[in-house]
Amino acid sequence: MSVVGLDIGTFSCYVAVAAGGGIDTVANEYSDRCTPAYISLNEKNRSMGTAAKNQATTNVKNTLTCFKRLLGRQFSDPQVQAEINDYLKPYKIISGQADDTVIQASYMGEVQTFTPEQVMAMLLTKLKDTGEKAMKTKVVDVVVSVPSYFTDVERRAMKAACQMANLNCLKLMNDTTAVSLAYGIYKQDLPPENEKSRNVVFVDVGYSSTQVALSAFNKGKLKVLAVQSEPSLGGRDFDLVLVKHFIEEWKTKYKIDAYTRPKAYIRLTQECEKLKKLMSANTQQIPIDIECFMDDKDVHGRLDRAKFEEMSASLLERIEGLFKRLLSVSKIGVDDIYSVEVVGGSSRIPSIKELVTKVFMKEPSTTLNADEAVSKGCALQCAILSPTFRVRDFAIQDCQQYPITLSWQGGGLEEDSSMEVFPQFHPIPFSKMLTFYRKEPFTLDAKYSNPEQVPINQTGLGSYNITNVQAQADGQSSKVKVKVRVNNNGMFTVQSASMIEKIEKTEEPEPESMETDNGKTDEQSENKAESMDTEQGPTEPANDTENKDAEMKEPSENKEKTDEAEAKTDKKEETPKKETKPKVKSVDLPVISNVSGLTGDLINRFIETENQMIMQDRLEKERCDAKNAVEEYVYDMRDKLCGPYEEFCQEEVRENFNKLLGETEDWLYDEGEDQNKQVYLDKLAELKKSGDPIASRYREAEERPGAFDALGGALQLVRKFMDSVAAKDEKYSHLENADIDKVQKCLSEKQEWFDKQMNNQNKLKKYENPSVLASQIRQTKQSLESTCNPIINKPKPKPKEEPPKDNKKDEKKEETKEGEKKEETSKASGDGKTEQSTNGPAEMDVD
Structure with missing residues (x-):
């Protein structure tokens, strides 16, 4: 699994990966760790990174940079206008539909428009390719850096750009937070x-x-x-x-x-x-x-x-x-x-x-690398989020840059209200649970509290419609809980909404003052969020504990004690009927979000467009590689025909081939300037028909002497073996005659073949095709060694070892023989008496 951190700057980018127990910043195809944030659009393909920056003065109007400053912003935004006027963009920035910012450039022979998110996706594609070549594996999960001042809409735009580049952005990390993380991991003090x-x-x-x-x-x-x-x-x-x-x-x-x-x-x-x-x-x-x-x-x-x-x-x-x-x-x-x-x-x-x-x-x-610290911090964060890496535990708490206010309207009430749910510098990621009392669906609107502090003219974060809200069966307002959150990307969202629905009525009605719609007390107002539950940290569970204004349930332990006390009272005395609380259930409510930014359908369309551009880049690269291969072959063969290849072709052949090479060179810079890939492949094949035989003769002349020497050395070793066998060398006395005859036959055949091929080759000129190839000579050597070496290196058989004697068994055999002798002696004496059994007492067994 890949662990990659991307530092996306205005003019330069860095790619860091977690590998080998550490974090390294990888280099691009130019052996440079810094990849310029440039995109150059051409007639056939796109150039990105260093190649695009090199075209900044040759392809001025179609070379794009500083597009990070345009992410998510409207054309009328003051910063967009400052980018156009103060920093003099050579490419054209125009207004699209609904005041969107659009970049206009020429691509594939026609003028096309691109959103800043699309251009950012092109740069991310380049950085993704750099990471994949360095790690030699597919890059999917990344952590991307953004400036700490980025607003909600800008962060959503960066996330959309990651989607277009087929990247799974685990987190958008603030630049300063990434640097802090890198510092905290590496610093030992x-x-x-x-x-x-x-x-x-x-x-x-x-x-x-x-x-x-x-x-x-x-x-x-x-x-x-x-x-x-x-x-x-x-x-x-x-x-x-x-x-x-x-x-x-x-x-x-x-x-x-x-x-x-x-x-x-x-x-x-x-x-x-x-x-x-x-x-x-x-x-x-x-x-x-x-x-x-x-x-x-x-x-x-x-x-x-x-x-x-x-x-x-x-x-x-x-x-x-x-x-x-x-x-x-x-x-x-x-x-x-x-x-x-x-x-x-x-x-x-x-x-x-x-x-x-x-x-x-x-x-x-x-102490930190001034240029690479952000990318390394992002890679560390990606390693922490990845389940396949073990990293030192490090809890990270960031802060909310701009205060967020939530307002609500509708729901069966005439008045609207609002409150600041996330003040400035509030810890994030963080969740809060808001409780409302409503009879009908209602809408929540989120916006930045202080528009003058936000460096963007879009201060609204979005609206969220809480649907399917209805009154209770008795006509009272329903209790609706809404969970809002600023996630680890720094983006505000309404995560969920649920309605508490009563499914059983109480036996005794509750006091009217607690449930009436007309009650406008400070503690229970249907026109404001009644309670607020919080969740701190990205991994901690929600602490759904309402404040003092919320309903409090009786603990089960106290209830058991109460029941026990009631059981001990006088049985004759009637206990009053205890009031039972209604049974309730939680019903999830659909939340319809309407936030600024690209829609899902538009993002999918841009993903398809980006994939098509990637394919076009690949096809164009293959076409250029095929063209460069023809050009390289022309120059290479022309130099060698007047050098090392000169003796390996006749003068007439050399002149004709030189003429063909010249014609191909002229064709490349004329009508062959822009041809399909297959045309170049066919042209290269045509040249190789004339050039490959010459190159083959030269290559064979270089390799053949060494191959002959190696075969001659192998034959010499086999001859020495046969001489040792003929001299009755004790070392080979264990070999059978059939094996020795096999070696002798193989030696004679290979030696005869060696002498014949050597003589035939010496009679030929260098420009003539060889009588034998170096590969055939090496194959003959291999055949000789596979036949003879197993016999030559066959080890002598080891002498058989006698099994160790068992003294106890020998003693028993001797005792048995001795007993048999005594029995025979007794029979011979004829006294009719028998000796004692050989299996006598232990003191009779003497060594």
């Missing part, structure tokens, strides 16, 4: 069980965002508090500062505007990223030079770190505010922090490390 918990701050500065979290480690438990991060505060924002600076400088200096040329803008972005990395390691001015940038003009610029930090002051202030907010929300002091771990590709910027020291009063720690 975490507190033992007898010490208090240690607080570790994790700062993840990625290419598009900065995330900060406080993790508490205590006795194999991990509790994470992640504050609301800035979704547009990462490495590319620092790059954007440099891009804008040089665009404005070169407008004046060279009279060119890179905003008007997407290809030039991409080249400038790439060079600014390199410049930023160089300035992180140097304080002096660093030059930036780009040849033929625009209008055949070469551009030049210079910048140092101090100036760069001055231009990035606003970004650094936002990061500092984020650090301070963590201290404010967590309500801990800097003295309570054990260490500060920095990860992420952009965490190497010196000014960010200085801010860590300034705010947290501690030097930043870099």
Whole structure:
């Protein structure tokens, strides 16, 4: 079973697997652990990863990146508009039906539209293929990382993308939680069980965002508090500062505007990223030079770190505010922090490390791999969830980033109400049981409590219709229990609903004040959730214990004591009739969910589309491989005909074959540029008709001498054996004459064949077909050895060993003989007396 963790970044991805007792980050086909998050759509296939990034400047309009920022968002979303305007996407982003975000590109010779989820599925397919090649097994179960600020709709979009890529996503894991898990497993200096918990701050500065979290480690438990991060505060924002600076400088200096040329803008972005990395390691001015940038003009610029930090002051202030907010929300002091771990590709910027020291009063720690920590944490989580792996127990508790409010309406009541069921930073995964009193079906609406805090304009999480609700037989409201949950993916859902139905009436009616519909007391209001039951942790059972407002049942033990006491009372005295409670049963209610995101039918259609694209990629790869095989054969044979193959073909044959190779080369770059796979296979077969005999003669000439030498050596060994037999060597004295004659006959036959074939081959020219093949010579050697070696190596028979003598049996035989002699002597004496039996007393048996 595969155990894979995927770190899906805005510009780069990492794949980690659990194998060999540890977690390793695997490399792609370019021997690079980092796979760029690029997709390039072409006329015949798709290029993904490194191959797609290499086409960023040659296939500009059809090379897609940064699509992670578009997941689940509407076209009118401010972040989508910022991606289009501020970060200058070379590909086209348009509005689809119902304000959906759609990417438009040319694929298979026509303009097609793709949702961001489809494009993400393409990238996941590439990462899946990388993991399968590294593990040499099929990848199905994965844990995928997402930013901690991802909302419910964005998480659902990522889950849908995993489905399209035929991946079973066991969990969507927050980046900071994944890093915390990797830190907790690998670090050896975490507190033992007898010490208090240690607080570790994790700062993840990625290419598009900065995330900060406080993790508490205590006795194999991990509790994470992640504050609301800035979704547009990462490495590319620092790059954007440099891009804008040089665009404005070169407008004046060279009279060119890179905003008007997407290809030039991409080249400038790439060079600014390199410049930023160089300035992180140097304080002096660093030059930036780009040849033929625009209008055949070469551009030049210079910048140092101090100036760069001055231009990035606003970004650094936002990061500092984020650090301070963590201290404010967590309500801990800097003295309570054990260490500060920095990860992420952009965490190497010196000014960010200085801010860590300034705010947290501690030097930043870099014990984890800054680039691979997230993927390794995801792989560890996948191993924990997998039943086939034994991993150190580690309980993980994350937090809810945004507060969730649940409102309800309908159900036979005129008024509506609402309540906040999951406040901000509430532990997750977590379940709550809500109790309602309703006569009719009703609807629950979930939304984020504070829309201004959510970095998305879709604050509604969905609506849930609780159906089949009806009043009791006596017309009273039914008790309905609804279980809501924020699962381990960080997504809100209504898990189940049930109605408590009375099946037997009470013998005495209950007080009217307890069951009337008009009662509007604080304890029993039909217009609000009466009770709330909680379940904490993903594996703990639901603790269905209602609060003080719920009905309380009499314990069975007390009831038995009461019955016993009543039995002891005076029998003549009549006891009052005890009130019996009604019998009830729980009836499951259907819950109809209406949540934002792709429908099941649409996801199935996209799965089919993705499978078709995978098949097209495979067919195109096979076609290209067949074409490359023809091209490789042409170049290889042309070089060898003038080299090692020159003596193995006649001049006329060589000239004709060279002509055929030239014609094939011209065909490849003309009408053979785009042909079917079978056409290339037929063309290669035609070339091999002329080339294979030449190659075969050369190969035979290389292998034949060695094969003859090996056969000659085997014949020599058999001759030495026959000479030893003729010399009456004691070593072979046990062999029978028939075996020796068999060896002699085989030796004579093989020696005759060897001499004949050697003489025939020596008479031939190199360009003539050989009289004997190396394989035939090796087969003859094998036949000689299989016939002669068993006889030559036949061991001498071992001498027979005499069985050990049994002294007791010998003694009994001697006694018997002695008794027989005495009996004969007695008969000869004629005295008519008999001797005692040989089986006499023990003292007569003397050794």
